[in-house]
Amino acid sequence: MMMDAIKSNELNRGKVYEWLDKYWEGGERPCAVCHESTWAISAEPVEVKSFRWGKFTSGGTMEIFMVIACQTCGNSHLINALATELMEIQE
Ligand SMILES: [Zn+2]
Structure with missing residues (x-):
C-alpha cells in the first residue's frame, strides 16, 4: 500500500472497534x-522506523501501529495499522 493513499493521520475508529470485537474480545x-482488563487505545497511530546505528534518518522503512496499552501494568501491544486497515485510506 502506498503511503500517500492514507487520508488522515488518525485511526479509523469504526475499524478499530471492529478489530477489537473480532480479535480482542x-x-x-x-x-x-x-490479568486486569484496563486497555487503552492510542489516540493517534505511532510510527516505527528502521534502525540506523547512530544516525538520525528521515528515510528507510517505516511501519505504522495502533498501540494497545494496559493502564494497570503498562504491558503494550503494537498492531500494524496498515496490515489491518485501521487507517483511513483514500478510495
Ligand atoms: Zn497489565
Missing part, C-alpha cells in the same frame, strides 16, 4: 502480565 481480554 471487545476490549475485555485479560492482560497476560497483570
Whole structure:
C-alpha cells in the first residue's frame, strides 16, 4: 500500500472497534502480565522506523501501529495499522 493513499493521520475508529470485537474480545481480554482488563487505545497511530546505528534518518522503512496499552501494568501491544486497515485510506 502506498503511503500517500492514507487520508488522515488518525485511526479509523469504526475499524478499530471492529478489530477489537473480532480479535480482542471487545476490549475485555485479560492482560497476560497483570490479568486486569484496563486497555487503552492510542489516540493517534505511532510510527516505527528502521534502525540506523547512530544516525538520525528521515528515510528507510517505516511501519505504522495502533498501540494497545494496559493502564494497570503498562504491558503494550503494537498492531500494524496498515496490515489491518485501521487507517483511513483514500478510495
Ligand atoms: Zn497489565
